[in-house]
Amino acid sequence: MTTQARRIQSVYITLILGNTLAASFIWGINTLFLLDAGLSNLEAFAANAFYTVGVVLFEVPTGVIADTWGRRVSYLLGTVTLAVTTALYYLMWQISAPFWAWAVVSALLGLGFTFFSGAVEAWLVDALHHAGYEGSLEAVFGRGQMVSGVAMLGGSVAGGVIAQVTDLGVPFLLRVGVLLAMFVVAGLLMRDLGFTPDRSAGARQAVRGIWSASIEHGLKNPPVRWVMLAAPFVSGVSFYGFYAMQPYLLELYGDPDAYSIAGLAAAAVAGAQVVGGYLAPHARRLFRKRTTALIGGTVASAAILGLLGVTEGFWVAIVLLVLWALVFAAEMPIRQAYLNDMIPSKQRATVLSFDSLMGNAGGVVTQPALGRAADVYGYGTSLAIGGAIQLLAAPFLVMSRRQGSTADVAVTVSGAPAVTDPPAPPDEKLQR
Template sequence: MVATSRTVRRTYLTLVSLNALAVSFVWGINSLLMFQAGLSNTEALAANACFTLGYALFDVPTGTIADTWGRRVSYLLGGLTLFVTTLLYWLAWHVHAGVLVWAAVSLLLAAGFTCFSGATDAWLVDALHFLRWPGRLETVFARGQVCTGVGTLAGSLAGAWLAQLTDVGTPFLVRAGLVLALTVVAWRLMHDIGFTPRRAGPPLRAMRRVLDASIRDGWHRPAVRWVMLGACVAAGTGYFVAFVQKPYLLDLAGDRNAYGLLGVAAALTAAAQMVGGLLANRFQSLFRWRVSVLLAGVLLNAALLVALGVAGRLSVAMALLAGNSLASAGVLPSRQAYLNGLIPAGERATVLSFDSMVGSSGGVVLQPVLGRAADVWDYPAAFVLAGLLQLVALPLLLRARRYENGSLTAGPPPGTRTRRTPPPSCPPTPSRARE
């Protein structure tokens, strides 16, 4: 079949939808697995911090796999790794393993996810660039947010109610099967377009070359670096909120076994994500600069988290969590398009993975800290602290705003090259194109 921009976009949205369905099947109850194994808040979040640490350790190496051996290879490797580690997660729950086992399995689980993190978006942008698609990247990424919301809604509801009927371990077995099916679909539909894998020379040397180039064209560009650093705190608090909202909602409900309620909460969050994706372009139109969109998102999410800490009522807490999801989904396409507009094709997957690694590094530190705060002061105080920590991103994003110019106000068509003249304080850097 001849590839067209339409089939590429359909394939991307199909993969995004199926991935969200498979991954979210355990989102309603995933953290409860550790608590049922006897872990405290601090221990469970320390183990989950190892999951985040796995992102930091494996994101760039797996990104270089996508940039040297191909996006498809990276995606398939991620699917197989996630299949095996999901089964290990279930086994750790089944034998009531200790915190060290959970930490090790979480580390390996992250390796599977990192194979997806940069490869999927890089595959899409490469293909649309090659096929000279004239549209805006924000449009595709926003539709991806909607598809992610649909898959998450279906998966989280089904997984939570399955746990209600059986136990919290069964949804993990189903997810393993869904991930295996996703891998088969990717093997059939996902083929590298507009990108030629570079297999010349020893693999480690090729990976080192791509990594060096990604640091040069990513971290050394102030416009990219400050946006990456701004994500550190947001990612760290995001991991914490996603992990502990389940026991917090059960506490508010007064029933520690109301797994179906968690499915409803996850579905509500997914629906809000869909709405956020639909409103992303309108949200972008309110601002001239993409970094301004990110600044507004930080302020809004900080306020929502503080309000979550003082809510005290189940219905209000669920609404605030949905608002947090809507705001994040509405901002993400602007961030994706911003980074993609600055990253060259040859290092795209690696720089995206490097961005994910920087964000995950914040979660390694903040999750145990916020977990300890939850053990000492309870969940409400920890949510307030998480909201206040979000504000740390503001001065970092303001630094990035200094380097943003008119070429980044709207998403240029993939492949469009524009000359960007940096301000006097920014030394000239190579052009580049990236959520």
């Protein structure tokens, strides 16, 4: 590996570390924070759904920033936007703001994250190509996920403990501080390599071009299309499952004020992320095709959610939560590598952002629906319903597999073409 490639990966790891640490301060107590502000379960998860509405609305416009002004600019705008909206969250909690205010600020919070989605990942892959890196993408994404898990572990536990000894608002202030620090770090270290921003087109023309590219290299590209269509069923349920675990574990534990237990839920997911990130490249070698791992992971996750829905034991729920997070963490780098190997460099950020849009679109419907199910039937039943919804993603992944993309069997960055090859013969598609 070249010195430049090592430096690029170090910068990527630093960005992931800072982003995740900032976010994770509130992950363990976010649902409790919203409920403490006076929202019902339906309103709390509807507020989360408005976050995903913001993601859906702003993915394409922020894609213009990433592809015309650069991925670095996009990242810097993301840190500032998230810092401001997080501070507004704290203010609304202080004044017990009405639901409409939570909806608006949650949507703007989604705007902040759209500056990150696609841009950081595209920056990494293009820069590695520029540096002549020929290793496995799963290994790079896996290391990033391991670091993310460590940051999440520390941040979520700290957030839960700090909330318990102070109040639920302090972790949000800590998040603002870390985000501002990451603005400085990215400004000093992040440079666009292997990608030249195109500022020749006007904003309207750029949006039109980005939308067309998303369609052309996303939905019109069969193996990519089917992966994207699976995303709404997985992402929406994943968001809900993570945040519903906080009050559900407190319910099983028997103490609604044990905020550190809510932090434990996020910490369990974080630990699983570390292990899953380490296992991702090894898990990839167990299967000839990436889609085999993705299909198996989807089915396993759905089954675990079903078991979480019927358990009555706190520690059994913790074990199932770890298994659920472990499966998700192991398959995510494989999914990232699969998609990146099928997307041309020039449209990489655009298509990855569109993929994020597809996933978050599912959350717009899924989160409030499952939140309402929790109000009516309880958290356990809502998680079981979520498992059934997630299972609907499997047929779409099977369809992607049947396209016979070269990226399905690629193992290195240089080993896969930028654009998907023609479908393989039927007999090859049936191979594992």
